[in-house]
């Protein structure tokens with residue numbers, strides 16, 4: 001029996017069919033716009049999200065910083081939620097690379113405080129930076145912003161002529177949870193970044209989608225940060241395969257997440273943060289008699305289960321289901337949790353690939369997270 005890796009959906013590996021598709025991909029020089037596989041991927045991404053154009057980039061982080069570059073001038077202000085990945089987990093690239101200033105509003109789950117966004121938009125005054133972008137994340141740490149809230153943000157932004165960018169790294173998980181096509185989410189915003197390298201299990205890459213003129217500026221931004229690639233169809237092919245074959249199966253990951261959460265809730269000392277498990281990512285909060293998160297995570301590792309434990313010492317563990325994790329793995333994971341929580345040692349644990357507990361950022365919250 002192998003290791004069950006619930007640290008992240010970024011650990012997914014391409015399926016044998018995806019590997020074959022990659023092997024056979026037609027290639028060309030993408031800087032000349034001549035890589036047929038990239039051209040197909042970009043056209044497919046734009047079509048699926050209902051936007052004019054798309055651009056392939058090596059990572060979600062690059063897609064996001066290119067969005068800053070393409071929408072804003074240095075010195076402009078971007079409004080985002082306090083848990084935004086662009087703020088907390090991209091090495092301050094907005095400030096350092098694009099020169100934008102991030103201004104946060106309170107966030108609860110994926111929801112942003114609409115009144116706070118409205119208050120935070122700067123008036124036209126020479127003392128102030130210009131507010132040139134509103135930034136939403138969907139889903140955010142596994143939580144999904146309801147469409148009505150997104151509509152309200154979009155109406156406010158349109159009334160103030162400010163574009164909205166969505167960090168939709170896992171937009172297809174949000175679409176699955178909401179039961180709508182991804183285009184139904186994307187139509188409320190001007191641009192979206194989404195990743196094919198996470199739950200969709202392609203090895204590399206993300207797409208930036210939006211209006212044609214925005215993508216025109218993004219091509220220059222991607223060049224600036226060194227993201228223009230040549231025969232990159234060899235990596236993009238995985239993304240093209242993923243969009244056609246890996247989206248619908250995300251429901252399995254969500255079902256597995258709920259099954260895991262239901263089983264964990266029944267264990268003493270385990271609560272599920274915010275109760276509802278909406279996508280493939282959720283957090284559990286431990287309290288006595290359960291040991292602390294690092295101890296549980298280290299014990300689970302001995303049993304052959306990998307998960308993320310809060311960096312800041314808070315009693316929180318993150319669990320992520322994904323392609324490659326089957327229903328039987330969830331049942332085994334529940335047994336391992338039971339043993340780890342009771343302090344039992346693993347009898348015949350397989351060797352684990354990582355030497356340490358994997359540390360995760362706990363999403364910031366205006367109120368204490370949890371139940």
Ligand SMILES: Cc1ncc(COP(=O)(O)O)c(C=O)c1O
Nearest residue numbers: 059060061062085137167169195
């Ligand atoms: C919400 C969100 N945005 C952006 C990224 C960055 O993606 P990448 O790791 O491809 O740079 C991640 C990565 O996990 C993410 O979760």
